[in-house]
Amino acid sequence: MKFTKKEVFSIPNILSFVRILLIPVFMAFYLTAEIPLDYYIAAAVILISGLTDMADGLIARKFHMITELGKALDPIADKLTQAAIVFTLIFRFPAMVFLFILLAVKEIFMGVNGLILLKKGKKLDGAMWFGKLSTAVLYVVMFIFIAVPNMPSLVANILMIVTGFFLAMSFILYIPIFSDLHKRSKEETQSEKA
Incomplete structure (x- = not known):
């Protein structure tokens, strides 16, 4: 599939690229943090990433800049950011490894099924409310972990x-x-063969 220069460099897609580029910036600040300010900067990077995520969706819809590249790039930027945050936090909160595994299993399941269905001409019609809620909870909680690195282990x-x-x-x-x-895909295939 070829994308035009206009599609690649649309504002929403540039914002998605920015989110991907912010991942190593966050990781570098968090993993080398020595004073509270370093953690606050890492948290600010994630906040900026979250704001660009909201902005790219709003701009794409309001100004009719929705592209096929954007439909793929936006969730990729989301998943990479989420995985990077949880993975990075493992270094300070070792039990976070269980969340990382759960997140990885969920996303691999969804990714593999999404690709299989796409080949059959079917796709999930956007994120469901429970997927959005799960993502929102993940971001809020991870932001708290980043901004408050010395929280009590019980919390x-x-x-x-x-x-x-x-x-x-x-x-x-x-x-x-x-x-x-x-x-449904199987039923449609069988009815076409009949």
Whole structure:
């Protein structure tokens, strides 16, 4: 698939590229942090990333700049950012590894199923409310972890459990949706052959 220069360099797509470029900036600040200000800068980088995420969607819809590249780039930037944040936090909060595994399993499941369905001419019609809620909880909690690196372990564990609950809920609720899409695709294929 070829993309025009106008598509590649549309404002929403540039903002998605910026979000991807902010990932190593965040990681560098967080992993080398020595004083509270370093953590605040890392948190600010994530805040800027979140604001650009909101802005690219708003601009794309309001100014009719929705492109096929943008439809792929936006979720890629989201998933890379989420994975990078959770992975980076493992270095300070080792139990975060369980959230990272859960996030990875969920996203691999969704990615693989999405690609299989795309080849069959089907696709998920945007994120569901529970997916958006799970993402919002993840970002809010991760932002707290970044901005408050010395939080008590009990608070940290509770926040990780809450985040894990919403991730797991989202994962479980997506399973029947993908199952239904696969079933409909199979039925359509069979009716075409009949």
